[in-house]
Amino acid sequence: MTEAATPDLKSRVQELIDTMINPAVAGHGGFVELLDVQDNRVYLTMGGGCQGCGAADVTLKAGIERLIKEEIPEVVEVLDTTDHSQGTNPYYTAGKS
Amino acid sequence: MGGSARLLLLLPTRTYRTEDFIDAAHTLGVDLVCASEKPSTLEALAPDSLLTLDFADPDAAASSVAGWSKERPLAAVVGVDDVTAAAAAAIAARLGLRASAPSAVAAARDKFQMRQCLAAAGLRVPRFRRIALGENPVLAARGVEFPCVLKPLSLSASRGVIRANTTEQFVVAFKRITALLARDDVTVSGDAARYLLAEEYVPGLEVALEGLLIDGRLHVLALFDKPDPLEGPFFEETIYITPSRLPEVVQQAIRTTTAAACAALGLTEGPIHAELRVNDDGPWVLEIAARSIGGLCSRTLRFGTGMTLEEIILRHALGWPIDTLERQRPAAGVMMIPIPRGGTLKAVQGVEDAKATAHVEDVVISVHVGQEVVPLPEGWQYLGFIFARAAAPADVEDALRIAHSRLKFRIA
Numbered sequence: 001m002t003e004a005a006t007p008d009l010k011s012r013v014q015e016l017i018d019t020m021i022n023p024a025v026a027g028h029g030g031f032v033e034l035l036d037v038q039d040n041r042v043y044l045t046m047g048g049g050c051q052g053c054g055a056a057d058v059t060l061k062a063g064i065e066r067l068i069k070e071e072i073p074e075v076v077e078v079l080d081t082t083d084h085s086q087g088t089n090p091y092y093t094a095g096k097s
Numbered sequence: 098m099g100g101s102a103r104l105l106l107l108l109p110t111r112t113y114r115t116e117d118f119i120d121a122a123h124t125l126g127v128d129l130v131c132a133s134e135k136p137s138t139l140e141a142l143a144p145d146s147l148l149t150l151d152f153a154d155p156d157a158a159a160s161s162v163a164g165w166s167k168e169r170p171l172a173a174v175v176g177v178d179d180v181t182a183a184a185a186a187a188i189a190a191r192l193g194l195r196a197s198a199p200s201a202v203a204a205a206r207d208k209f210q211m212r213q214c215l216a217a218a219g220l221r222v223p224r225f226r227r228i229a230l231g232e233n234p235v236l237a238a239r240g241v242e243f244p245c246v247l248k249p250l251s252l253s254a255s256r257g258v259i260r261a262n263t264t265e266q267f268v269v270a271f272k273r274i275t276a277l278l279a280r281d282d283v284t285v286s287g288d289a290a291r292y293l294l295a296e297e298y299v300p301g302l303e304v305a306l307e308g309l310l311i312d313g314r315l316h317v318l319a320l321f322d323k324p325d326p327l328e329g330p331f332f333e334e335t336i337y338i339t340p341s342r343l344p345e346v347v348q349q350a351i352r353t354t355t356a357a358a359c360a361a362l363g364l365t366e367g368p369i370h371a372e373l374r375v376n377d378d379g380p381w382v383l384e385i386a387a388r389s390i391g392g393l394c395s396r397t398l399r400f401g402t403g404m405t406l407e408e409i410i411l412r413h414a415l416g417w418p419i420d421t422l423e424r425q426r427p428a429a430g431v432m433m434i435p436i437p438r439g440g441t442l443k444a445v446q447g448v449e450d451a452k453a454t455a456h457v458e459d460v461v462i463s464v465h466v467g468q469e470v471v472p473l474p475e476g477w478q479y480l481g482f483i484f485a486r487a488a489a490p491a492d493v494e495d496a497l498r499i500a501h502s503r504l505k506f507r508i509a
Contacts, residue, residue, distance in 0.1 A: 020142060027138040052465055055110050055133065057119045062131040062146040063139030087465055092110040094463055095282075095477035 010037045012072055017044075021064055025050055028091040032064065035081060042068060042078045052087020054094040056080070102172040102415055103128040105162065105188070107152065107181035110135050113392045113463065114177040114407075121407035127415070130171075132162075145169060152180045153286055155187035155199060162188045173414035175367075179206050179253055180284070182367075182387045195414055197310070201363030202387040208250050208294050211362065211384060218361030220354065221381050223297035230278070230291055234271035237295070238264040244298040246329070247274055251289035254391055257474050260298055260329025267295075270330075277475050299383070301376030303327050305337060306355050306369075307390050307398070307406070309413060309422065313365040315356040316422050318406065319398055320348055321430075324494055331473040336497055337394055338430035338490045347375060354380040368410050393461060393482045397429040427486050430493040432501055434462075434480040436472040440508040442480075450503040456487040456496035460504070470508060480506055 014034050022031050029049030036043045044064075050056050057080075065078035084090075104127040108115050122129045131137075132148035140147040148165060150158040162174070174194055176185030182202050189196030196202075204210040209227045216222045227250075228237045238261075247270045249257040257277045259270035274293050278285055305321040321337040341348055355371045368389040374381045389395060395406040401421040412419050442464055451460045462481040464470055470478065485496040 021139070024138045024142060030138070054112065054115060055108070055137070057115045058108055058131045058133065058147070059137060059139060061119050061123065062129055063137055063143050066143045066146045067139065085462060085465075088467055090465065093465070093468065093478070094113040094115075095111045 009040075009072070009074065010034070013037055013042055013068060013075070016068055016071055020067065025059065028053070029089065030059075030091065037075075040074050040076045042075055043081055044078065046080060046082045046084075049089060049091035050087075051082055052084045052090035052093075054090065054092040056082070056084060056090075101128065103130060103169060104411065104415065105130045105132060105148075105171050105174040107132050107150065107174070107176040107185050109133060109152065109178060109181060112177055112181075114389075114395075117393070117395060117405065117407045118175070118177055118411070121405055121411050124405075124408060125411055125415075125417075127172075127411070130169075132158075150184060152184045153284060155184045158184040159187040159191040163191050166192060173411070173416075175411060175414045176388065178388055178391065179251065179386055182206070186387070195366050195416060197364045197366050197387055201365070204362050205364060205369075205385050205387045206251055207288060208248060208384060209288070209292065212294070212296070214361045214363075215358055215382055218357065220358055220361060221379060223299050223381065225294055225296035227292045228271075228295055230275045230293060234268040235264065237271065238267040241267070241295045242297060243267075244329075245295050246298050246332075247271060247293055247295050249274055249278060249285070249289065250292055250294055251285055252277075252283070253386065255332040255334055255473060256477060258332045259474050260332075266330070273474065280475070282477060298329070299374045299376065299381050300328075301374040301381070302343070303372065303374050303383075304341060304343070304351060305390070306351060306371040306373065308355065308359075308369045308371065309409060310359060310364055310366050310369060311413065313360070315352070315359055315369070317352050317355075318400070318409070318422060319424055320351060322490070333435050333473050334433055335435055336430060336432050336494060337390075337397065338428065338493050338497075339397065339424070340428060340490065342490050343375070347380075351375065351380045354382060355385070358382045358385050367413065368406075392431075392433055392479060393463070394431045394433070396459070396482075396484055397431045397486075399425040399429075401425075427488060428490040428493045429486045430484075430490070430497055432483040432497040434482065434501065434504070436470045436476055436478070436480055436508075437506070438508055439471050439476075440469070442466055442468050442470050442506065443509050444505075444507040445480075446505040446507075447503040451483065451500040454485075454496055454500040454503065456485045456492055457500045458484045458486050460484075460500060
């Protein structure tokens with residue numbers, strides 16, 4: 001059984017996304033949308049330049065998750081629910097070196 | 098065991114390998130730091146976990162990390178491709194971390210240096226010659242025997258590799274490689290920007306060996322057959338299948354030759370990916386890269402109770418125990434979906450049908466609609482990857498071919 005986040009926790013995550021994360025990822029045409037917080041896990045989607053981007057996992061795990069967990073220590077994990085195969089304008093695309 | 102161990106992953110912004118390495122780091126519970134050659138939009142907000150490094154200058158990258166890590170000690174550094182392997186080796190040498198020597202990794206990165214090392218060690222190598230891009234190709238062609246293969250010194254995945262059977266074809270290939278190396282999307286420097294390699298064409302079957310070096314000893318993780326003929330004029334890699342169907346005596350010769358080649362280059366630690374040709378003379382090393390297999394191909398490999406190749410690589414770099422290097426028994430394979438012609442990808446159809454093919458585990462389309470696609474020898478991408486697993490290699494091969502036939506790419 002999952003436990004929904006308190007309004008306070010979800011609103012704190014949303015505020016972080018609005019004030020820090022989205023202004024930063026907008027630099028690459030990207031944005032992040034908060035879907036939900038359950039059992040202290042944050043579920044989000046990545047859009048714009050982030051959707052399908054070859055560096056999306058770096059942004060998520062070394063950037064967004066790190067930032068959220070530092071600012072809101074009760075968050076245990078940030079999970080990306082984006083369908084990256086549907087990205088039409090990713091900032092970086094993968095290729096051979 | 099995890100938690101406090103800080104791991105630096107060198108992840109170029111264009112690599113296919115990001116997701117699998119980050120997943121492995123997450124599984125191991127390490128404190129992950131990611132470095133790319135271009136700044137992350139979040140770097141200023143997360144300076145403890147995001148770095149920008151000049152991968153093309155390993156010494157500069159090592160100096161940057163040495164300063165950064167004074168307050169944040171690193172337990173391991175791992176590069177995921179040819180360029181970052183060199184930077185990782187330099188960083189590891191500076192910080193006393195586990196990796197092959199920078200000189201060995203550099204020799205593996207430069208096909209001319211590699212040929213010299215292998216030849217000096219008495220290994221079988223095709224006759225080769227390095228040619229300056231400024232030379233007159235008509236005159237340069239006089240110094241080679243046909244058929245030959247021209248290739249850049251440092252690109253990977255068959256990019257820029259062209260067979261020439263005549264002087265006319267040699268000249269066309271020479272000019273094509275020169276133009277390729279000048280493209281904006283090609284990052285080469287030093288000798289790699291000034292020379293190409295011309296070498297004798299070696300007929301035969303081609304295989305790929307995936308291995309892990311531990312204290313100078315090669316552990317073979319998988320030997321892949323490449324059932325599609327690779328005879329030129331371009332050398333597009335498509336299907337990889339393991340285990341190999343070659344006779345055991347031939348497989349043993351491949352393993353022995355690869356181990357000798359690693360020793361000749363001075364590689365001692367970490368993953369290697371070797372490409373060899375096999376004919377009546379025995380195995381010929383085409384190249385050995387100080388990195389793991391490229392693209393998403395590592396997803397064919399599972400070890401022990403499900404460990405990924407990336408977990409093994411990270412565990413090795415961290416000096417953590419690895420329960421087993423035994424690959425799971427079923428045959429497995431991947432098709433790197435080739436780009437049939439250049440243009441803009443307009444539509445992809447048949448993905449669900451392809452996924453429904455017996456023994457197919459997954460189909461990943463890695464280009465997006467609207468994206469420019471460029472075929473070999475200039476191309477730098479695959480349309481995607483098909484993965485299959487079955488009891489026998491032949492069943493895997495059939496599954497990959499059937500699934501591929503169900504995919505339709507509209508390119509205009």
